[in-house]
Amino acid sequence: MKELIVATKNPGKVDEFRQMFSKYDIYVKSLLDIDRSIDIEETGSTFEENAVIKAEAMAEHFGVPVVADDSGLEVDVLNGEPGVYSARYAGIEKDDGKNTEKLLKELYDVPEEKRTARFVCAVAVARPGESTFVRRGTCEGTIAIEPQGTNGFGYDPVFIPEGSSRTMAEHSSEEKNAISHRHHAIQQIEEWLKLKANRGESYAKSFNCE
Ligand SMILES: O=P(O)(O)OP(=O)(O)OP(=O)(O)OC[C@H]1O[C@@H](n2cnc3c(O)ncnc32)[C@H](O)[C@@H]1O
Numbered sequence: 001m002k003e004l005i006v007a008t009k010n011p012g013k014v015d016e017f018r019q020m021f022s023k024y025d026i027y028v029k030s031l032l033d034i035d036r037s038i039d040i041e042e043t044g045s046t047f048e049e050n051a052v053i054k055a056e057a058m059a060e061h062f063g064v065p066v067v068a069d070d071s072g073l074e075v076d077v078l079n080g081e082p083g084v085y086s087a088r089y090a091g092i093e094k095d096d097g098k099n100t101e102k103l104l105k106e107l108y109d110v111p112e113e114k115r116t117a118r119f120v121c122a123v124a125v126a127r128p129g130e131s132t133f134v135r136r137g138t139c140e141g142t143i144a145i146e147p148q149g150t151n152g153f154g155y156d157p158v159f160i161p162e163g164s165s166r167t168m169a170e171h172s173s174e175e176k177n178a179i180s181h182r183h184h185a186i187q188q189i190e191e192w193l194k195l196k197a198n199r200g201e202s203y204a205k206s207f208n209c210e
């Protein structure tokens with residue numbers, strides 16, 4: 001198996017990247033495995049900017065190609081909040097339970113048809129000496145009236161993907177990995193992942209990097 005660093009300390013993301021990258025014969029090493037003390041400041045105003053910041057910082061630090069993910073929830077009636085502040089919505093402790101509690105309070109009297117939202121995931125690939133590229137995936141849905149389910153992480157218990165009556169946390173990881181924002185973003189870097197696994201020609205030549 002080829003190893004690839006994903007610059008995250010979010011265990012939920014690590015699980016999903018591991019599950020999704022295993023089919024490319026790639027083993028994910030995260031900052032939880034390498035160095036938990038690393039903290040990268042996310043100063044971007046978009047998911048793409050933050051994903052690039054994280055990937056480039058770690059590619060420079062380790063001197064190898066690095067993938068990073070910046071993701072979150074956009075709620076239409078809240079003008080796209082919490083957005084890039086999803087992790088710290090209820091405070092710097094990044095507590096998933098408090099984040100979802102705050103969100104449900106904000107949406108307390110909002111009727112079902114006005115609870116539209118989407119998960120967004122930007123996945124950036126940074127490579128020493130080559131250009132960085134970033135791709136965005138989304139998953140449309142609505143915010144539940146109350147939390148349901150125990151699978152997944154973050155806002156999964158209160159997010160109902162379009163076309164389903166169950167929250168993301170009531171989906172199995174296989175079901176979520178087939179429809180999620182992270183899946184749709186990773187699908188767009190699939191060609192690079194295959195090259196990475198087969199150590200094929202240089203990525204820049206065969207991958208139309210932005
Ligand atoms: O920056 P890293 O180390 O990757 O970890 P993080 O948790 O801080 O990650 P982000 O800055 O990208 O913030 C993402 C937040 O958005 C939420 N989120 C992202 N993807 C999600 C998913 O698939 N299901 C539920 N919530 C998700 C969750 O609350 C995360 O804490």
Ligand SMILES: [Mg+2]
Nearest residue numbers: 042070071087
């Ligand atoms: Mg973060």
